Amino acid sequence: MKTIKVAELFAGVGGFRIGLENTENKIFDITWANQWEPSRKVQHAFDCYNRNFTTGEHSNVDIAEVSDEEMKNTNVDMIVGGFPCQDYSVARSLNGELGMRGKKGVLFWEIVRFIQNTRPKYLLLENVDRLLKSPSKQRGRDFGVMLSTLNELGYDVEWRVINAAEYGNAQKRRRVFIFGYLNNSNYAKSIKNISNKEVVLKSGLFASGFPVLEELYKDRENEVQLGHDTVNISDHFSFNFHTSGIIRDGHIYTAHTIPIEETPKTLGDILENNVSEEYFLSEEKIEKFKYLRGPKKLKRTSATGHEYQYSEGGMSPYDDINKPARTMLTSESSVNRSSHFIKDGDNYRTLTPIEAERLNGFPDNWTEGMPNKMRYFCMGNALVIPLVTRIGNEIERIEQEHSDDSIQLNLF
Ligand SMILES: C[S@@+](CC[C@H](N)C(=O)[O-])C[C@H]1O[C@@H](n2cnc3c(N)ncnc32)[C@H](O)[C@@H]1O
Known part of the structure; x- marks a missing residue:
């Protein structure tokens, strides 16, 4: 050919x-x-x-x-x-x-x-x-x-x-x-x-x-x-x-x-073992994630001064590792409702950059050498x-x- x-x-x-x-x-x-x-x-x-x-x-x-x-x-x-x-x-x-x-x-x-x-x-x-x-x-x-x-x-x-x-x-x-x-x-x-x-x-x-x-x-x-x-x-x-x-x-x-x-791979299939401490979340961040994922009814004011109620349904307490992951965005791993929130043993953590690469099928450490924030950003942009x-x-x-x-x- x-x-x-x-x-x-x-x-x-x-x-x-x-x-x-x-x-x-x-x-x-x-x-x-x-x-x-x-x-x-x-x-x-x-x-x-x-x-x-x-x-x-x-x-x-x-x-x-x-x-x-x-x-x-x-x-x-x-x-x-x-x-x-x-x-x-x-x-x-x-x-x-x-x-x-x-x-x-x-x-x-x-x-x-x-x-x-x-x-x-x-x-x-x-x-x-x-x-x-x-x-x-x-x-x-x-x-x-x-x-x-x-x-x-x-x-x-x-x-x-x-x-x-x-x-x-x-x-x-x-x-x-x-x-x-x-x-x-x-x-x-x-x-x-x-x-x-x-x-x-x-x-x-x-x-x-x-x-x-x-x-x-x-x-x-x-x-x-x-x-x-x-x-x-x-x-x-x-x-x-x-x-x-x-x-x-x-x-x-x-x-x-x-x-x-076709039978999908799951989030659990791509997770790393023995993940470094740096990806585990502090108590304060865990509380924020829990709040962000929970149901909410908030009073908000529009740009024109009009008051309205903003409501948002609750998500599962943490991401289900027996299902495929949700869509990765460029903000992945920041404290955010869209970021993955992983229960690992008794603790909670974000995705590692390698896990973000695996979710898109990239070889491990493809983006090594740039700051972690940029590694997630590049994976949020990729296919x-x-x-x-x-x-x-x-x-x-x-x-x-x-x-x-x-x-x-x-x-x-
Ligand atoms: C959706 S991403 C594509 C990601 C790519 N498919 C991958 O696998 O990594 C679009 C890319 O276009 C680049 N881009 C944006 N404006 C551009 C421009 N004016 N000239 C060249 N590249 C540009 C961005 O930096 C970004 O990396």
Whole structure:
């Protein structure tokens, strides 16, 4: 199989790269990566990336500062990246009908510029599942703008919201994965005559890597034909995107699929033994955790001076080690309702940095060398690596079954 040269954007500490380097046939070669933490003097994530990976070119500047020329020179076949959920609305450029203008600083438009400069065969992007519903006042607009833009650039796109715990991992982490491929690729041609519903349920990349039941949740499905004017979509489009879907020829089909769940790993499976004293909590912090996790009814005053009652249900007294962990956030291990609170023997503690790495499937001590707070922060930003490996294996299968090379070879 031919090597696929990959550019990793918004690389963080390299979750996509580890995932792709772990595939069965090892066809992915990450030749270019970019990572830059805005307004931070010390670039912890980049330093970690640079320390762990010794091949390829690693760029540590704002992606907006990377020139078109440099992007072109990367000469990659695939772009991967997890990027922030921002406002993707667009306006018409000053030259009217000829172009459109996204908001400055919105990183999706840098991905688009990278695509325009390199025309890769494949795209693999990841985002929080909220992207499908944003913004709240015009639900689905941002994802609609994104799909329309990629489709206009010549890519068919499949997506799936995946909860890592439902496919065998130790963390409940729901993220949308977005897989784009050139609409004249052999893979696109091979599924051209298969209905959208069947691609989503059976034959598409996500359906074969992450199987789902044949029936839909509450029969929820939806479709719409987009026009070619992305500015018009940005101004008027509102749509109920479900967890799975596809866009091709401007036609969106979406369905609420039901995963065929695999036995998850549990929080207990990834815990370390003999954890250092420094992760055990003082009496004072234990009391704070207990209070934060308990049910509450509080009087609060809004910015406009209006008094209201804020209430919050109680959580279990501590995290259940027989279940998958909850979603890790960048604030993990600070005294916070979202942080994991572990009962260890007769005492209580937070997760260790190694446990945080294990919850995402990173090798132990991947982020060693940065302050602990940053280790948790980087894991809160990262993704669950085995999911990427599974997607990578599916791309390898696609390459094997539908590559242009094999078709040419068949001619002889
Ligand atoms: C959601 S995280 C991706 C994490 C990554 N997938 C991993 O496994 O670690 C997004 C990353 O984009 C980086 N970033 C934010 N703004 C950027 C910019 N303007 N240019 C380059 N990188 C940026 C952040 O520092 C962060 O590491």
